[in-house]
Amino acid sequence: MSVRVRDRSAELGARAVGITPGGVHSNVRLAGPGVFFERGEGAWLFDADGNDYVDYLLGQGPNFLGHAPAVVNNAVAGAARRGSVFGAQHSLENEAGELFLDSVGWAERVRFGVTGTEVDQAALRLARAATGRSKFVRFEGTYHGWLDNMLVTTVDGVTGPASAGQLAHHLDDTYFLPYNDIAALSATLAERDDVAAVIAEPVMCNSGAIVPRDGYLQQVRQLCDRHGVVLIFDEVITGFRLALGGAAERFGVTPDLGVYGKAMAGGWPVAALAGKAELMDMFAGGVNHSGTFNSSVPACAAVTAALTALREDPPYKRVEDHGAKLMAGIRELGASHGVPVRVQGLPMAFHVSFGDPDQVWDYAGMARLDQVRYARFAEVLVDHGVWVAPRGIWYVSAAHSERELEVVLQRFEAALGDFVAGGT
Template sequence: MTADQAVRRDTGDAGLAARAAAVLPGGVNSNVRLAASRTFFERGSGPRLWDVDGNEYVDYLLGQGPAFLGHAHPQVNAAVTAAVSRGMVFGAQHALEVEAVEKLLAAIGWADMARLGVSGTEAVQAALRLARAATGRRRVIGFAGQYHGWLDTVLMAHGPDGPRPGSAGQPPEYLADWLITPFNDSVALERQFSAHPGEIAAVILEPMMCNSGAIAPQPGFLERLRELCTANGTVLIFDEVVTGFRLAFGGAAQRFGVTPDLAIYGKALAGGWPVAAIAGRRELLEQFGTGRVNHSGTFNASVMAAAAVSSTMDVLRQAPPYASVEEHGGALIDGLRELGHRHGVPLNVHGLPAAFHVSFRRDGAAETTVVDHATLQSLDLDRYARFSRTLARHGIWVAGRGIWYCSAAHGQAELADTLERFDRAIAADAADGARAAEAPRQREGQS
């Protein structure tokens, strides 16, 4: 690949961009995409994407995580195609939904029952409703920097004064029941329980923070959290929308050895198809079954969803990808760090091989150990967001917020291409920075 071939122009179909801007607010269908390059993709296969101009990318965004098996997995797509030929939505039960949930429960191991839905956001609402119904309480402990969906009752910005609405039009009082504490801080967690005895219905958390950084739990933190919830009659909810089936076949609960009362799954659950699930203890989930707690949805457990879940569970059980994901992600982390050192760039890489975070340290800062939202903010996140666009021009597709996801489809060819392209991108970024720094000096010399 020549240097000219290595650089891709911003997505090429100006006509598509104009058409999108005319009919889609911001030109996109999700606000998460507002900050991304306006790239229009034509297809994805395995760990790679192709845009409408024919430019090819190694993909570490993976559709924000769902494409854990890679794009267009043939076994999953064949199963969905066969199933949907017999119908899509019946407004009643079908055998495939039972099969899918049986396989889901067998995979995660600890839960008694589960239900399928469409999105992680709605599954979060179901879990919080169950916890409040079961306990007769209202308050919920959450953790700074974590994300549990975009609805009014969970979307929040995190500052020193506590949670505040994350969007215009969001009533502040909808967040009044939340108690926000730093992730990985057991002492702060204990203080919350002491200050609100008998009031806390649930604790909800990403057991590994992925939506904001890739921050693993410190030793003993999840264990202490489990103890506190048990002692206080509080429902422990793991939001495993990202970590489920990615960190292990049994998700974060298996990886870290701590069992919640309820858990929410999505993304890697169904090979890229839009499916979510809520799983947990029988005495909690059965409240849906009695009708005491409402959980509804026309598209819950659609034929497509059930087929995708069932087939994905088969693929993950028959050919577990976890060793290869660990190997690829570990080698990639090491390679990126080495390139940072080689170019004298203060790159900061942390997390686990299946999901890690890349950013820059600020001038003069030592290697940063990221343990919570506050230490994540000490990094130069804006610089990395800009750099992600440079990576896209060099054929690496990543999230601007710094998270990199590795898939079962990534292999040696992707590792080699990624490190070569990252090398070119970081050199180009350094050159651009040098030119930008030189320009004011040149203007001063001419004045």
């Protein structure tokens, strides 16, 4: 059994609960093991007690270039010495914007923001303004931020508010449908003339790394065109991760609007809304999208540096190879220990759980999986120096190499052995 001393983390945790609710500044971290980190380097994290962890959570996804990439941090530091926010424009906005549009390939305009949560709201506002309609379609299990009209939970097939204090009627503008069910979407759009937008994670990375069936996204695009509905891709996770042009490039489907974040800026807090000029230019008159820190100097420097790095030395083949080997290795280790470990998704973002080995195509299918057991196993993985999320998502970065692959599989096998021996 691996035993890692975390005395310093425990001290910091006890101090934190007197400072901030639950000792964390994001509720996503409430279920975590209470580890406090001192630094990250490449594909590794180092905690306050000196323990190392090979990292497959990557800060919930943003660190696609690895932790503390010098090319990004140096650019941000240099730019910040000239200022941060001016309450006006600066030349680096143009550089970042042009590079973004050229990299994404399909979009004609971009607006930079700070978080995916707020940029998702901007996308819906544009869709409503453009169509004169009030409602939108989304898919069960997708995540589009924590605001009242977006944060949901599904219990026994019934979707509702996920938080105390959340206004339930804010969900009244939403039609919730199963993902990968084109018949359900077709029927809804045929029956309802009040749908402004369909918003989707092209790959449901927040819930099981559920991929679209062959042709599904193309059919969604066709239905939106037929009914005059704005198609929004939430590419906060998939953007610049699945390909330089994100899911739109990988699956060959062009949305009307796309929301981006995470991998776009090498670990810095930046989001973006991109889309067709006819929609985006509505921000120039009549539709409001504001924010003091939108397109700040450090943000634009981070975007420029990160995208330049992704273009000059594309990591996508390396990431795909590493992820494919890791997925296969995890499956083999599960089989060798007689444990029903299942792996689903794409090599750069996949989901690990226990249970039914069949492919999961929608959120209801996730109910077949033993995610509670996996969450317990994730704690054992952390004890063995593998930093992963209890919910099962694994992210691969450009910084992961053969060394990390060897280490993670050794540690995964040791953790699985301890887990089985412990009878859990």
